[in-house]
Amino acid sequence: MRVPYFPGCTLHSKAKGLDYSTRASLAALGVELTELSHWTCCGTVFPLAQDNYIGMVAAARILANAAKEEGGRLVTVCSFCYNVLKRVNYVIQNNSEARQKLNDYLEENYTGEIQPVHPLEICKEHVGFNVIRNKAARSLKGLKVACYYGCMLVRPAAEMNFDDPENPTIMEGLVTALGAEVVEYPNKITCCGSYQVLHDNALVMQRVEDILNSAITKGAEAIITSCPLCQFNLDWLQEKILQKNAGFRQIPVLYFTQLLGLALELPQESLGLDQHYVDPRPLLVGA
Amino acid sequence: MVDLSGKTRRELVERIKEISGQNPNLCMQCGTCSAGCTGREFMEFLPRQVMRMIQLGNAKALNCKSIWVCSTCLICTARCPRGIDIARLMEALRVINLRQGREVLIAEKIPVELLTQVPQMALTSGFRKLSA
Amino acid sequence: MAEEREMVNIYIMGKHYKVPYGLTIMKAMEYAGYRFIRGCGCRGGFCGACGTVYRKPGDFRLKVGLACQTVVEDGMYLTQIPFYPANKATYNLEELTPTLGTLLRYYPELTRCLGCNQCTRICPQELSVMDYMAAAQRGDIEKVAHMSFDCIMCGLCASRCPAETVQYNVAILARRLYGRHIAPRAQHLAKRVEEVKAGKFDEELDRLMKMDKEELQKLYNARDIEP
Numbered sequence: 001m002r003v004p005y006f007p008g009c010t011l012h013s014k015a016k017g018l019d020y021s022t023r024a025s026l027a028a029l030g031v032e033l034t035e036l037s038h039w040t041c042c043g044t045v046f047p048l049a050q051d052n053y054i055g056m057v058a059a060a061r062i063l064a065n066a067a068k069e070e071g072g073r074l075v076t077v078c079s080f081c082y083n084v085l086k087r088v089n090y091v092i093q094n095n096s097e098a099r100q101k102l103n104d105y106l107e108e109n110y111t112g113e114i115q116p117v118h119p120l121e122i123c124k125e126h127v128g129f130n131v132i133r134n135k136a137a138r139s140l141k142g143l144k145v146a147c148y149y150g151c152m153l154v155r156p157a158a159e160m161n162f163d164d165p166e167n168p169t170i171m172e173g174l175v176t177a178l179g180a181e182v183v184e185y186p187n188k189i190t191c192c193g194s195y196q197v198l199h200d201n202a203l204v205m206q207r208v209e210d211i212l213n214s215a216i217t218k219g220a221e222a223i224i225t226s227c228p229l230c231q232f233n234l235d236w237l238q239e240k241i242l243q244k245n246a247g248f249r250q251i252p253v254l255y256f257t258q259l260l261g262l263a264l265e266l267p268q269e270s271l272g273l274d275q276h277y278v279d280p281r282p283l284l285v286g287a
Numbered sequence: 288m289v290d291l292s293g294k295t296r297r298e299l300v301e302r303i304k305e306i307s308g309q310n311p312n313l314c315m316q317c318g319t320c321s322a323g324c325t326g327r328e329f330m331e332f333l334p335r336q337v338m339r340m341i342q343l344g345n346a347k348a349l350n351c352k353s354i355w356v357c358s359t360c361l362i363c364t365a366r367c368p369r370g371i372d373i374a375r376l377m378e379a380l381r382v383i384n385l386r387q388g389r390e391v392l393i394a395e396k397i398p399v400e401l402l403t404q405v406p407q408m409a410l411t412s413g414f415r416k417l418s419a
Numbered sequence: 420m421a422e423e424r425e426m427v428n429i430y431i432m433g434k435h436y437k438v439p440y441g442l443t444i445m446k447a448m449e450y451a452g453y454r455f456i457r458g459c460g461c462r463g464g465f466c467g468a469c470g471t472v473y474r475k476p477g478d479f480r481l482k483v484g485l486a487c488q489t490v491v492e493d494g495m496y497l498t499q500i501p502f503y504p505a506n507k508a509t510y511n512l513e514e515l516t517p518t519l520g521t522l523l524r525y526y527p528e529l530t531r532c533l534g535c536n537q538c539t540r541i542c543p544q545e546l547s548v549m550d551y552m553a554a555a556q557r558g559d560i561e562k563v564a565h566m567s568f569d570c571i572m573c574g575l576c577a578s579r580c581p582a583e584t585v586q587y588n589v590a591i592l593a594r595r596l597y598g599r600h601i602a603p604r605a606q607h608l609a610k611r612v613e614e615v616k617a618g619k620f621d622e623e624l625d626r627l628m629k630m631d632k633e634e635l636q637k638l639y640n641a642r643d644i645e646p
Contacts, residue, residue: 010406013519013558040534040553044412045359048378050308054581055415058534080408151360156372165365191325191360195413198401199392200356203329228406236404394527402527403520407556410523410530418531 001126003117004069005033006062008081009041015078015228017272021257022077022119028264029127029135033075036065044080045195046087053101059088060102064110073115075122077257079152079227083160085116090159118153118162119257120170120226129177136263140180143284145259146220147171147182148211150230151191165189171224171256178263183220187211192233208237216251221283224256231255235277252280259284296344303341306379313369314338320363320373326356334363334373341376354380355391359416378416385419392417427493438491444471445486448499458501464488467571470543472578473497483543483575503574505585508592517596519558526589529555531582538576538586544569548576548586555589563590564597 011019023033040058047055063085066074076082092099093112103109123132149168157165166189172182192211193204212234215223225231234253241248254276261271262284273281304310314335321333330353332340340348348354354377363373384390392413402410426437431448438447445459460468469486476494486499508525515521522529529552538548551566567590576586614620630638 008408009411009553009557010408014406038550038553040549041411041530041532041556043415043534044408045415047415048359048372048375049306049382050375051306052382054533054535061534061536078408080412151358151362155361155365157365189362190323191358191362193325194358194360195409195416196326196356196358197405197409198397198413199417200326200329203326203356203358206328207325229409229412232404232406232409397527399524402523403518407519407523407530407558410527411556414528414531 001030002032002034003071003073003075003122004066005035006039006042006066006074006076006081006085007035008076008078010228011078015231015255015272015275017258017275018077018226018228018231018255021255021261021266021271024266024270025257025260025264026075026119026122028266029123029132031122031126034069036062036069036074039065042076042081042084044084046084053098053105056088056091056098056102057105059084060092060110061106061108063089063092063112063114063116064106064108066114067110072113073117075117075119077119077226079150079225080229082116082118082226083152087156087159089114089116118226120153120174121162123174123260124170129173132174132260132263133177133179136178137265138263140175140178140259140263143180144183144219144221145175145180146185146215146218146223147175147188147256148215148223148225148230148234148253149189150225150227151189151194152227154189171226174256174260175224178259180259183215183218185214185218185220187214192230194229194233197229197233204233205237205240208233209241212238212241212251216249220251222259222280223251223253224259225253226256231276238278250278252276252278252283254280295346298344299346299349300341300344302383303376303379306382307372307375309372309375309379311338311341311371311376313371314342315369317368319366319368323362323366325358325360325362326353329356334377337380338371338373338376341380348380349383353377354384355417357381381416388419390417390419394418427491427495429491429494430496432498433496440491442491443487444473444484444489444491444495444497445469447491448486458499459487462487465571467573468501469499470501470573470575471497471499472541472575481541483541485543485571485573500575500578503578505574505577505588506583507585507588510592512595512599515596515600517560517600519560521596522555522558522560522589522592525592526585528582529584529589532556532584533582535581537579537581541575541579543573543575544571546570551590551593552584552586555593560593560596561601563593564601567591567594 007019039062043058089112154162154165154168163170175182193207197204231253238250258271318335321335324334332351332353337348337353357377359374361374367373425440427440429436436451438450458469460466464485471486472481472483474481474496532552536549542548551563554562570587570590572587574587
């Protein structure tokens with residue numbers, strides 16, 4: 001199966017490991033991602049002001065371009081990209097005024113026929129967790145993993161239509177299929193503070209500390225996510241938490257696709273495990 | 288600034304309603320939004336209080352820190368028992384400021400350490416929500 | 420009158436002038452009495468000093484051209500935008516690394532790009548400005564360098580940018596980073612420089628220096644020319 005793929009800016013630079021592990025893992029599962037021939041930034045955040053059409057233009061153009069490819073779907077893994085593409089698509093499908101304005105501006109005739117898809121959905125619905133269980137050559141048995149969804153994958157529920165917005169379990173399903181142990185903790189859909197890292201660092205520090213500690217207290221050895229900004233906040237700030245609190249135990253934060261890639265025995269050096277602040281290799285290479 | 292005439296207050300409420308597409312008067316002040324809010328400990332007025340200020344057309348809502356520490360995580364929106372998209376009301380308050388050039392995320396003031404390390408999506412989203 | 424038909428009506432900054440048909444905008448402005456101190460450089464379409472925005476009657480869209488290259492048309496409304504006071508960073512190229520971080524350090528506002536495409540629309544060099552800005556946002560410096568290679572730094576892109584990004588200055592930073600830190604060094608050039616330094620051509624140069632003009636001309640005319 002070949003599906004058009006929108007990597008997003010961060011996956012071409014800071015989160016190369018997420019890009020590689022997504023492509024390679026899905027390829028190993030029989031899904032070939034073909035990158036759109038040209039694309040721009042999706043805009044990252046959905047504009048919440050009713051009269052802000054310009055904030056939707058970039059995502060609408062990406063969707064319209066994807067509609068010119070075969071497949072009717074567009075895969076994207078970054079939670080921000082997935083959120084904004086899906087929400088803008090929803091607007092184009094359901095708001096005729098916005099659809100008209102965006103098409104007039106872009107000189108396109110796009111009506112929302114593309115379905116943005118997340119690799120987690122591909123794993124569950126198109127490949128199947130059972131197939132993954134059988135293909136995972138390396139068992140991650142004994143590894144205790146906390147799944148972190150954050151905000152963008154699940155909210156708003158009506159538009160994202162992704163999983164239970166208060167208690168999503170799709171990532172846990174994957175972790176279980178890989179033989180690892182799921183750690184339940186209360187913070188999997190709270191927000192890490194997101195872009196406030198640029199504006200109110202103390203806020204993000206406090207949120208990150210709360211999320212990490214709740215996962216650690218429940219026994220997690222690693223946290224997985226699909227969002228490069230969550231990954232950065234949860235990972236980068238640990239050094240600062242440690243400076244403040246010498247008793248803090250660091251925990252690796254990685255992408256779910258990196259875990260999937262390890263289980264599928266993809267070349268370890270390509271997974272980008274060396275690109276994290278808290279090195280996950282001591283934990284995972286022996287796991 | 289605080290002591291506004293009834294007309295100005297009504298105009299502010301109308302403007303917020305127009306930008307957000309939400310009816311703030313549906314709010315029954317239960318405080319579910321505040322309980323789940325990501326930035327609650329860094330706000331001088333909790334989301335519930337901001338909602339009340341909007342209902343009353345209190346222009347203080349435009350100048351409070353709360354609207355700028357909102358990370359648009361949509362927990363408030365997801366959990367509001369009255370179905371109000373509270374995040375859109377918070378955005379309306381930001382947008383009224385931003386359209387007048389009042390911003391809080393100033394590119395030149397972001398430390399180089401952050402600029403060179405954050406994923407660029409943080410800058411894009413931060414600028415879109417917090418810069419004019 | 421025959422002569423009258425040879426004239427076209429143009430509007431320079433809103434003021435009406437009759438100028439001879441077939442002139443470039445620059446010549447037409449000079450015909451109308453303007454004298455260029457700025458906004459004019461090579462007159463050959465390369466330097467980018469004479470960016471001009473114009474509109475023709477019956478069309479709401481703005482068009483652009485270089486004043487030295489674009490021929491006036493009847494009814495043209497125009498103004499030059501020879502300079503735009505856009506953000507311009509100063510840096511020491513030797514100290515920089517060719518990374519996304521460097522682009523963001525000097526031009527963080529590039530991440531404000533809205534994807535509106537007005538820059539591509541306005542570019543007189545017909546570059547895909549929005550697409551190279553997209554590459555810049557991804558940190559693909561090599562792609563920015565290649566895509567912006569024909570940029571003449573006229574600044575019209577920045578003049579149209581609703582996000583106040585400075586496309587042409589981001590692009591020249593990328594080209595500089597590419598040229599200094601990414602593009603492979605030319606081996607033959609390094610070798611030749613060594614040869615020059617070692618004095619391999621000294622004798623030949625001395626011989627040339629001593630020739631009179633006539634001899635030099637003869638030699639020049641008889642030189643090998645690549646087909």
